[in-house]
Amino acid sequence: MSESPPLSPIRLHKALERIWGTGPGWQRLSAVNHTVLGKRFMLTAFVFFAIGGVLAMLIRAQLASPHAAFVGPEIYNQLFSMHGTLMMFLFAIPMLEGLAIYLLPKMLGARDMAFPRLTAYGYWCYLFGGIIIVASMLFGVAPNSGWFMYTPLSSQPYTPGINADIWLLGVTFVEISALSAAIEITVSILKLRAPGMALGRMPLFAWYMLVTAMMMVFGFPPLILGSILLELERAFGLPFFDPTRGGDALLWQHLFWLFGHPEVYIIFLPAAGALSTIIPVFAQRRIVGYHAIIAAIVALAFLSFGLWVHHMFTVGIPHLALAFFSAASALVAIPTAVQIFAWLATLAHGRPRFEVPMLYVMGFFLVFVIGGLTGVMLAMVPFDQQAHDSYFVVAHLHYVLVGGFVFPMLAAAYYWLPHVTGRQSVHRISVPAFWLIFIGFNLTFFMMHLTGLMGMPRRVYTYPSNFGWDWLNLLSSVSGFILTMGFALFAMDIVLHFRFGRRFRRNLWRAPTLDWAMPTRPTSYAFASLPTVTGHAEEADPDTLGPQLAGGQGYLGFVRKNRLETLGVDMTTGRVEHVAILPSPTYLPFISGALTTGVVLAMLFKFYIIALLFALATFASFLFWSREKGEREDCGPIAIGKGETAPPDAEVSGPSAYWAMVIGLAANGTGFAALLFGALYLWLVAPAWPPPQIVGPSLWLWLVLPALGLASLASRWAQGTNASGRDPRLQLSVGMGLDIAALIVLSLALAALPDPTAHAHMATMAALLGYSWLHAALGLFCGLNALLRYRWGYVSARRPLPLRLNLMWHDFTLVTGLLGVALILAMPGLIGALEAAR
């Protein structure tokens, strides 16, 4: 295909908009565009933030005076549990995802994220999951065991109702969507950038998001696994956390905080990324210490996985072990201080100008530094043993999260809102809004440190008046309403901005990043043609670059075969590697999201057969995704403009989908590692061991490995056959037959286990086999998908991706199956050895 003659900017715009745009009316449900979905994520997150805020007001109303009778403990427990859950899972995480989805392609010089349909599916899962969680409040059955759901309180005997199930299923639903977003963000940053943008030239925001997304990839699986195990315990009596049957309440705490501590940095880092983008613009100087900041955030990411135990200083772990975690917790202050001083140095060496976003950055500085200082205090074991679970911690965590996330997000809102709307504010309501929020926040939470030191435990619904807490609580409650007024004013300002904002031409803040080298409001395709990055991406010149790109002078400044195209690059060097072909708007993500919601609802009400049917329907809908998109012929390198060519994504060895599988398997493997950790942890630490009966090797157990091994071999055979240009369908069918054989063998091995509800030993062994069972079933799906894609003409020797993915999945299933079976076979020996040692 030869290059089309250049179009005028207007005609190019119309041609691109026609294929990239989302239609009006009901067609909005078919949106897969990152600009549309990024805005939806952020708006939805803000709505959940408002709901969470209302809950906070109810909490403060109850605590305003001693002996208050506004609500009783039954309602109060739901209020604080829901406040935490909403703010953490339905506000902070989706908000940062929305910001990343909206900004990343624009900052990286790409036209969209790597998997637009997955973005949309993730959005629908988030929205529907969020609605389930919030709706539970209307029926008075909201989660009531606190946002970290400590067992055994959240287990069946002590929370018999549906409340805890709503948390476990709803939050897991939202988390799986967040995990898929994390995979997508990682791949998009690594693969879909402007030509020439080597890793070392990437804007810092992309670095921050890359580190954040990787942390999500490794941080979320332990929580997802823990939630699944707890739901299995609640629904089917598998006693993973029940101390009377070989489980341990502390296992939940480890799994939860293994996620929960990195979570704090997952929330903080994107906000810091926004700050690292905004501060240089207003300092009118490049950021100080670009490489030092990258080193700091990578160090932060690693450290944050090594200090979850500082949430558990009072559970009775030996002091020397605590000392290690205490030192590690103190150590995270260093990479944080590096960033703070890099920002200060940027301002000190620049020519700072004070605009509204900087006002909110100031709020961040003052509030977050206090949160950081109290964080170091809490890292000290003896002090934490006093302050833990008191209002001191409540004050600390609000200083960290509001200082480290909400204030930067408000700064980001005022900085990027003109980008979203193409308007700038005329009313300066942002200033009084800031002072109300800033003063209201500090009055609410500063003295709360003292409330905690004076002994007020968190999560009490009322208090007598002889403890000296009365005036402190009244102050917090009254000030909380000032804070709320500030947020109401902010919301009003946003509405006025949309309605009355004044239009501006281009690059309002004179920013040096690519996100401003496009029309604002942004078009659906972001860039009419893609830029080349020759220097550092934070030293771009949007004012001259924008018109050039709009005129089609960059790469891909044309429309070909009505395809949505952007460029894929080599991860490190940023040289052009392929043309990524993205999907058009489609209703399928909405349909799949609705079907997945059916699975969750059916499980919630314990209709497991219906849940299974919905799960099958969901996977069937995924096959339609598969049918919609692909290339039916080998075409070799195609023109990308500027006289250069690149092959389409289906014909290269490392397209986005391949890397998504690699990272997805890394996340999956982390979940499996957490399961192995759980099995060994219970063996080593849990009370009520040894078990009354020990799982011995059954015949079926021995057959699991050959079955999985043969299925993996068949996948390899199918891939080889296809690579040599022959029809792989026979081999794929054999592989699927072997998957079914593996499922049968695994089912029989499961049936041969002693009653898994009797003891955690049996339950963990059943969970290991169940994990393999699930993966064999998904392997069957991978094989079917490859078979169908071959049939639809999407596979050839040069376009082998579905067969490669099928093989990767089967190899992963084999390795995890091997480890699982090995542990089961080793367990009798391990139990014996430990008993002998005792």
Next chain:
Amino acid sequence: MKRARILPPLALASASLSACAGPLSTLDPAGPSADAVANLWWVMFWASVLLFLLVGGLWALVWLRPGFGRSLAPMRWVVLGGLVMPGVLLTLLVGFALYIGERLLPHALADPPPRVSAHGIMWQWQFSYPDIAGAATTPTLHIPAGAPVDIVVTSGDVVHSFWVPRLAGKIDAIPGHRNVIRIQADRPGTYEGVCAEFCGDGHTTMRFRVEAHAPQDYRQAVLEAAP
């Protein structure tokens, strides 16, 4: 009995102590353990005030005196403020806190302290006295004053947390586990305790009282205590 305070700001601290007094106040310590932590707190508090003023002052100077920081090279800012300063301060602090923490542990003593069992159930504490034959289980914790006591903390259902703020930090009561915390009340008197870990609808009311008796009266007081 007034403990010697180790740093000058602590004099000011003790002046503000009266405002911080309360039956559950960690800043009104009545035993060596809580006292050590209160000292640690005041050290950290004043250090934090200084650090906050430093960062806040730098922020203000950046705006009020543009260019004031140019004499210090950009990376100097990052190295001095981001690495050197926190590196030194944190090393000192972690060492100090580790030293305090080690001293508070229930180490074996030549004269083993009496043991009292604290068993948490939804939503009350049951205290029993294995060292004293014939003692009943009591809802109030009785301890001898002026000497350490080891409290063996267990749970019969969900996770609770044993906390007498004026005497010591808290320790969780976890079903299936057995934790020990050493507490000491310097003088006879009544102290308040709470359950610190959220444990359901009755969490708020899961409070208890500690009565510290003169050592010579202790045994008798336990035997006479009403269940």
